[in-house]
Amino acid sequence: MSIGSDMSTDRQYELVYITPPDTTEEVLADLHQQVAAIVERFHGKIERTEPWGRRRLAYEINKHREGAYVLEVINGPAALTTELDRRLRVLDVVIRHLIVRVDQDLAVAERAKARRKAAMTARRVRRGLPPEPTETELHRRNEDDDDLDGGLEMGFRGGREQ
Amino acid sequence: MSEREKDSKGGGRGAAGKGEKGGRRTFFRRRRLCKFCVEKIDYINYKDVKMLSPFIPERGKIQPRRISGVCATHQRALQIAIKRARQLALVPYVTD
Numbered sequence: 001m002s003i004g005s006d007m008s009t010d011r012q013y014e015l016v017y018i019t020p021p022d023t024t025e026e027v028l029a030d031l032h033q034q035v036a037a038i039v040e041r042f043h044g045k046i047e048r049t050e051p052w053g054r055r056r057l058a059y060e061i062n063k064h065r066e067g068a069y070v071l072e073v074i075n076g077p078a079a080l081t082t083e084l085d086r087r088l089r090v091l092d093v094v095i096r097h098l099i100v101r102v103d104q105d106l107a108v109a110e111r112a113k114a115r116r117k118a119a120m121t122a123r124r125v126r127r128g129l130p131p132e133p134t135e136t137e138l139h140r141r142n143e144d145d146d147d148l149d150g151g152l153e154m155g156f157r158g159g160r161e162q
Numbered sequence: 163m164s165e166r167e168k169d170s171k172g173g174g175r176g177a178a179g180k181g182e183k184g185g186r187r188t189f190f191r192r193r194r195l196c197k198f199c200v201e202k203i204d205y206i207n208y209k210d211v212k213m214l215s216p217f218i219p220e221r222g223k224i225q226p227r228r229i230s231g232v233c234a235t236h237q238r239a240l241q242i243a244i245k246r247a248r249q250l251a252l253v254p255y256v257t258d
Contacts, residue, residue: 116202
């Protein structure tokens with residue numbers, strides 16, 4: 001049972017697509033509607049949509065030097081991506097698209113952050129300080145950090161000369 | 163800096179200039195720290211061109227970590243991010 005529910009767990013994907021810079025609002029709205037329909041069909045959900053607007057392309061794509069970017073963050077099953085990919089490939093208004101799974105990477109980043117925070121709290125408690133650094137401490141630490149940096153580099157230099 | 167140029171030229175010619183002078187010992191480049199470790203960046207975002215651009219020299223190639231000083235873990239993540247950004251034409255594949 002648990003395995004079955006795991007399989008159907010939603011994943012998070014980021015879809016970015018590029019349309020020619022002269023694409024009208026209606027066409028863009030229609031495109032968004034098509035994406036939404038596919039997502040709907042797979043019982044997924046569009047978490048947010050971010051139009052980046054026109055951007056210069058780093059290289060020409062189909063003779064276009066500029067493109068209008070749209071980012072969609074989608075929660076849904078894996079089957080959704082293959083269908084989205086297939087449809088976007090066929091559409092002429094989309095000159096380039098990319099679907100990337102992000103939930104795992106974001107979770108890893110989140111865990112790393114939590115671990116760092118926990119380590120800091122533990123260290124502070126051991127030293128008998130309040131778990132969270134105070135305002136004044138934060139300010140002082142910024143200055144200290146610069147000193148620490150210098151010290152570290154000195155250490156490396158020493159190590160290399162041996 | 164001149165030491166370094168000499169070194170690289172020697173490498174290009176092959177074994178000829180290898181280890182003849184003690185140039186290697188006198189030359190020292192400061193050990194560089196991984197930018198992502200120092201700034202505690204956990205997720206290297208492929209959409210953030212500003213974050214990637216310091217690691218993409220003029221030619222458009224990915225900067226090797228022996229030059230940038232990025233640690234192995236982050237270089238791996240950076241490499242993936244740059245390749246994704248290339249697909250989206252945020253960053254060039256090559257620039258001549």
